[in-house]
Amino acid sequence: MKWKVHKLAQITVNEILTLLNEHHLLLDSQFSSLSYSFDQIAYNSKLVTENCLFFCKGNFKAAYLDDAQRRGAKAYMSETAYSNAEIPGIIVNNIQKAMSLVSAAFFGFPQNQLPTIAYTGTKGKTTSAYFTKAILDRTYQRKVALSSTINTVVGLEQKDVVKSNLTTPESLDLFTNMHRAVENGMNHLVMEVSSQAYKKNRVYGLHYDVGVFLNISPDHIGRNEHPTFADYLHCKEQLLVNSDTCVLNADGTHLTDIYYTAKATTQPDNIYIYGRQRADQETDYPIDFDYRSVEDSLTENQIVLTAITEKAKRLGIDGVYRIGIPGDYNEGNAVASAITSALMGAKPADIAYGLAHTTVPGRMEIYQTQSHGTIYVDYAHNYGSLHSVLDFLKKQAPNGKVIVITGSTGDKGIDRREGLGKAISESADQAYLTTDDPATEDPKAIAAEIADHIDQTRVNLEYIADRKAAITKAVTESKKGDLVVVAGKGHDNYQKINGQNVPYEGDATIVQNLVKGL
Helix, strand or coil: CCCCCCCCCCCCCCHHHHHHCCCCCCCCCCCCCCCCCCEEEECCCCCCHEEEEECCCCCHHHHHHHHHHHCCEEEEECCCCCCCCCCCCEEECCHHHHHHHHHHHCCCHHHHHHEEEEECCCCHHHHHHHHHHHHHHHCCCCEHHHHHHEECCCCCCCCHHEEECCCHHHHHHHHHHHHHHHHCCCCEEEEEEEEEHHCCCCCCCCCCEEEECCCCCCCCCCCCCCCCCHHHHHHHHHHHHHHEEEEEEECCCCCHHHHHHHHHHHHHHHHEEEEEEECCCCCCCCCCCEECCCCCCCCEEEEEEEEEEEEHCCCCEEEEEECCCCCCCCHHHHHHHHHHHCCCCCHHHHHHHHHHHHHCCCCCEECCCCCCEEEEEECCHHHHHHHHHHHHHHHHCCCCEEEEEEEECCCCCCHHHHHHHHHHHHHEEEEEEEECCEEEECCHHHHHHCCCCCCCCEEEECCCHHHHHHHCCCCCCCCCCCCEEEEECCCCCCEEEEEEEECCCCCHHHHHHHHHHC
16 A cells, blocks of 8 residues: 555553553553653554654564664564663563554544444455445445455545555554545445454454355465464454354355354344255254345346345345346355445445446456457456356356466465366366466466366366466467456456565456457
């Protein structure tokens, strides 16, 4: 994010120490004056200005504290006392939790003025967040802030929309954004909450009006993320523990665990469960809404949504809805968005308009050609998301080939490689494996791991290291009736290689230019 840093608020030492003590985080304070106040807080030394409280977090080096002092920091907060520091320290037992609490207090707890819908799930968070914003934008005259994997929106002007760096930002950045949203007159917030946000305490102390658990499947498990699936599930479930109203997807896995997590802190009347209509509706849980597909195509879907329980009927959103983003897997995302929006005051007309007119950068973007295939650009990067895309397209194109270009990230999400190979084996006819943020790993070795899980007796497989070359070959060699999926990077304009963000045109830009040429 590249918003200019402003001095926006103040906080005193006494307020900080009181807050830390309440949460059993304070170990020691080197301050003699409790009335001393700070005009700025920061965790990046390069952003420090005069009279700043500096947070020492992450892979911290003492040189960062030296830099912060030179730039005007008047105190630091850390889990470690630095004896050579020239400024007093506030020592805590968990810097991430402390930074989240202090950040919220510094900005005057902006969450209290922003009714918030939060989404978690292995897949579907971004699409659901965009559906919801599109609906509520119509209800509340576009005064709906957004914190998503793709963009952060804190106002109505162009300068108030920036590309996101993380699905859920660091706590200081998150509360900065919320404060800006409030100052800009925004009156609601829709946000994505990742499992890492809880693992890293980026949202510690934050509470949501509505929390949605979309689904879960093995992902983000590896040396730099979650050690086990149980840990991954636990972190995701914390969103429900911190929500007033919970919305759950009955079509997902581990519903028993998820439901009882929600029920532990939320009254049953404030838990809504939705699911695809089935012949056998017997479940261990009350299904509040069901839906069925009445039309799906390569460009859009249509569903019928039906309220079953009395509390669901009170929302008054039964009806037929057109969904402007293709893919049967997006129907559940649309239903979740309809329910959450209704809980926030949206009317059926708002829901209908929002679902029909939502566009999500890098999510099932469609590019038509005259004599070659239809190209889809999508961020799919794990088994669940890639399987959903390829399986849907395979059903829609029985006479054409399904062609996919993909890779997998280095140094994280190691388990995704097997899943990508499995998804390709199940539904693709041709696959081009290529580079996708390899970090410190060899992209060819990553591709080989994916290939180990592809049945090459039924899928034609080729490795092309240069991503643009792989996309170009796949698109130009496709035939009319083929469906080409460029998966993984969407609009990302860089490749993460050996600690550097190396410039890259972006999948969408490359495809747009190819289609123009064709």
